[in-house]
Amino acid sequence: MSEEAKMESTSSFEPKIMAFVCNWCTYAGADLAGTSRMEYRPNVRIVKLPCTGRIDPLFIIKAFENGADGVLVSGCHPGDCHYTTGNYHARRRWIAFKDLLDFTGIDMNRVHFSWVSASEAIKWVELINNVTDEISAMGPFMDFKALNRGKPESNEEK
Numbered sequence: 001m002s003e004e005a006k007m008e009s010t011s012s013f014e015p016k017i018m019a020f021v022c023n024w025c026t027y028a029g030a031d032l033a034g035t036s037r038m039e040y041r042p043n044v045r046i047v048k049l050p051c052t053g054r055i056d057p058l059f060i061i062k063a064f065e066n067g068a069d070g071v072l073v074s075g076c077h078p079g080d081c082h083y084t085t086g087n088y089h090a091r092r093r094w095i096a097f098k099d100l101l102d103f104t105g106i107d108m109n110r111v112h113f114s115w116v117s118a119s120e121a122i123k124w125v126e127l128i129n130n131v132t133d134e135i136s137a138m139g140p141f142m143d144f145k146a147l148n149r150g151k152p153e154s155n156e157e158k
């Protein structure tokens with residue numbers, strides 16, 4: 001690919017961001033942003049889970065393998081988890097898993113962790129816009145897509 005073509009494809013690059021969020025806080029905050037008709041970047045795809053404590057670190061690896069350029073994990077603020085300690089477990093798991101992700105070659109700037117409550121629609125909007133800008137500046141993440149070789153391509157990527 002020529003330098004000119006590379007620059008053109010980078011400037012039109014729209015990252016795919018996978019967000020794993022808990023049902024009770026962040027999903028409700030994102031929903032509030034939607035029902036309040038707040039506008040934000042359309043690059044995020046949300047996977048709703050009961051609690052951040054349910055998030056298996058392999059979900060993050062699989063997201064990259066299946067085409068994500070960035071991943072966001074978000075749940076209730078510390079002390080507000082509807083299952084009491086799920087977000088503390090998630091945070092502890094995250095600290096341990098960060099080194100493993102780094103070891104596997106994933107730039108940690110592509111993975112974001114945040115707390116967004118059900119009333120923080122504005123925080124959700126700002127978070128998505130900021131994460132999208134950061135991932136856009138980093139460009140596409142191709143390394144893990146090679147792991148998915150052999151699986152049929154989705155129509156979206158054609």
Ligand code: FES
Pocket residue numbers: 022023024025026050051052053075076080081082083084086087
């Ligand atoms: S219910 Fe939201 S983090 Fe546990």
